[in-house]
Amino acid sequence: MKVITNFVTSAAAPHQFPTGIVPEVAFLGRSNVGKSSLLNSLVGTKMANVSNTPGRTQTINFFTVNFGAPKPNPELMLADLPGYGYARVPKAIVGEWPKFIEPYLADREPLRLCICLIDSNIPPQKSDLQLLHWLQTSGRPFQLVGTKTDKLSGNKLKQSMMALSREFGSELLPYSVKTGTGKDELWRKIREAVATL
């Protein structure tokens, strides 16, 4: 499947969010979990900035997607969000997070699916549980994804994914941008979520 992507805008406040009715999918997770990398892996080109330094993405960055061929209207919007909860990110950045993330999650009308990224290499984190709880109580559909699965092998990966699924009360889809694991399955979930308007 050919994916055509275009950058739309970077928003640091709700009034800067793009208007329109294109169904939208958001990428959420702690700083450095791999949100921007996963978005790039899905669309097959380097659209979003990736970095070793946590806190790299500080605005909500919007990208349009068309499948197969360019069309007058986008079929899908992807939103790359800033991360939360990374201990080494300066307080100033973490402190800013809720100011525009929470309004985004609470009020964003075209939002169809929240893709919540969880690092498959580390134990469950309180900040992830808090986000999940928030999404569950607000009724936002979400899909958990376990990132960086290439760093673990065999039994270790299986055990870690099972422990995380148990803790979060929802299945995690394994993903690696290095090997491409999970890409087809995640696209299926996205298209499914977008089709049920």
Ligand SMILES: Nc1nc2c(ncn2[C@@H]2O[C@H](COP(=O)(O)OP(=O)(O)OP(=O)(O)O)[C@@H](O)[C@H]2O)c(=O)[nH]1
């Ligand atoms: N081994 C491995 N490394 C990964 C994978 N995905 C991301 N990374 C690395 O993790 C680091 C952070 O990736 P980003 O995509 O910038 O993470 P982010 O969640 O967007 O981070 P913020 O924008 O700071 O919130 C980078 O060094 C990536 O190369 C993966 O599947 N496997």
Ligand SMILES: [Mg+2]
């Ligand atoms: Mg990022």
